[in-house]
Amino acid sequence: MNITVNPTRDNWANLTTRPAKEAANLSKTISDVFDEVQVHGDKALLLYTKKFDKVALKNLKVSEVEIGQARSLLSQDLKDAIALAKKNIEIFHSSQLIEKQVVETTNGVECWQEMRPIEKVGLYIPGGTAPLFSTILMLGIPAKLAGCKEIILCTPPDVFGNINPAILYAAELVGVTTIFKLGGVQAIAALTFGTESVPNVYKIFGPGNQFVTGAKQYALTKSVAIDMPAGPSELMVVTDQKANATFVASDLLSQAEHGHDSQVICVSDSLEKLKEIEAAVEKQLAVLPRRDMATSAIENSQLILIEDVSTQIDFINEYAPEHLILNVENEDAYLDNIINSGSVFIGAYTPESAGDYASGTNHTLPTNSYARMYSGVNMDSFTKKITFQKITKQGIKNIGPAIELMAEAEGLEAHKNAVTLRLESLK
């Protein structure tokens, strides 16, 4: 790992450059698949599944029988672990529901907000070696709490046409309405337009490779909303001299194993500690099953000495890390000053893994410096806030003349007239 000592501010951006995305132009491929799915529906979906997932399916929809089998394939221990995670995610996300709070802005003028579910949502879960059933908990639980009526899950089948049982189990547990064996761009296109089998949805959530990410961006131009723009996962750890180097190394590696393009950055006020962490990373890396992936991510990563807390905070906010671990004793010097981050993990016993699975917070978070302007997935993601207002006769008398003046100044006479007629009727 590269150790940098007290970098100057004009060097920060270089040090923290995110791994470059592949520059391949995917837009033609993506728009072609969307066009085909829009015109040919299920037929196109089955063809693409045969082409990309190497399996000829008869039905895209997962059957009750398959879900029942999945239930019997999981160990009770894993089911109990999932139940614990589910409970914590439910408790934390429930706390984000807002109560209706009526505000009287002027005598006779009442305003309030109410949360309403997005009625139809689509969740995408990638296939591949790691079955990301935890992401189903992170998306399906808040969708259900929000009251979304249709929760559609798409995930690609393996070459035998099967879905990992942990994915099916988690989907059923959280209340997914329908599960489809469908991946890639064609899944996003199906959720956008709807086909004979797959219902269209209003908003699409979930991770994916660059094709899926590009397809979600493309869906935005087809009147569908998405959770957030996606990029490779990343972690910043801030440590002091007392931090346990073994713990810090394990956190860095838990991020690094996500993929070749993951990025981990460790900031400390102690050069000795950074060297100790470097050694611990080497040691732990040697025995990791995913060490190939982790090794290249670690090569992209940085150990950085920054001595004073206030400069560290500026550095954090400039980087805007998806995950931030504060493994420091004086956490209070940091907390109120963290402006740009997705999720913050405080203290020696709060690894990122906790938030990835079971603390209760959401693990779908803004990467690639998007923490500057996006929140992670939360209850807002599955709801809209509608404003309501109710004005009495006295209320319109109180604010009507101001509305008339402002509408007139904007040259909008009919806006003014809607108030004038009411005020005249009250004379």
Next chain:
Amino acid sequence: MNITVNPTRDNWANLTTRPAKEAANLSKTISDVFDEVQVHGDKALLLYTKKFDKVALKNLKVSEVEIGQARSLLSQDLKDAIALAKKNIEIFHSSQLIEKQVVETTNGVECWQEMRPIEKVGLYIPGGTAPLFSTILMLGIPAKLAGCKEIILCTPPDVFGNINPAILYAAELVGVTTIFKLGGVQAIAALTFGTESVPNVYKIFGPGNQFVTGAKQYALTKSVAIDMPAGPSELMVVTDQKANATFVASDLLSQAEHGHDSQVICVSDSLEKLKEIEAAVEKQLAVLPRRDMATSAIENSQLILIEDVSTQIDFINEYAPEHLILNVENEDAYLDNIINSGSVFIGAYTPESAGDYASGTNHTLPTNSYARMYSGVNMDSFTKKITFQKITKQGIKNIGPAIELMAEAEGLEAHKNAVTLRLESLK
């Protein structure tokens, strides 16, 4: 106006088709302007301003002197009206700030959310005949309450290089940091990339014509966020037999005067009332200054008889109106069932104009059926919610084994190891 009696459900979509957008392909124009601004900065901005706004500026930035002059040009009455609107908007938007609420999801595991401002935001206000200073209140006030550090306003100059004084006054009043005489695609490009004069921002807000709207969509692909996709404004009014037809007509016209492509829809359980409203619209329309615009919008619009409340509610939710006026006596039969709408106006004395200017709610709302999945602008729009978690030794003992099992099942050994090392240290 067209009156439709008890339309069948399969005819609803036809009846409520939004006015077609121009199909002109703007993307080449937009990407060219972005490229020029990225490369040539201020020089490109000045050239485009000369080309499109017909004025050769020396400075893009509005001076203190100009702002001072604007202050002296506005009547005290209008200033008082703006002050009243500002107070109401502040009261309502302040009520949307969330308090930190720590939740213990499991013994020893604390999670919470905190709101943080988006540090740099850009507001766009169109030029043209109507100076939309009210939109500055609607965007600038929540930005300031949120704590945004830089609030940049771009608005096109007239041919003399001036900005309407009401716009300058409102911008200074709400705390806009810097105002630029800059409109169109070039303004959005400047806010996206930054130039010598104009700072780049993280999120861009505000209305505009199809070029500005297209430019905001394009900015999304350049790592900037936007408030929401935009479309022509629209209103649905639901009335019963007791509604005052004159009031309803004035509400329909206040929407219709926005533009040729505005849409107004009136639903009632009484055919007589619809005919009475039609007559009142004709009468009021004849004397409106913007009757040309309002006339073509009224031609696109619909009066629809739907007799039972539950069908009316389904119709509302299918249309997902930006503005919904419930001018009915039995409002309670509707309120809890409204799922898709931007803002709801309840009762005879709550015209849409009230929310456009001064009730306290925001007038930047989702159009074109986007109320299905987007909220109007509110405090969430100018903030992010960061999640925090803090776990004690006992806490990690309680949830650690579940994390280990789940990480293992997902094949993420390093995620597991970050917990295992901590649990072992506590044995």
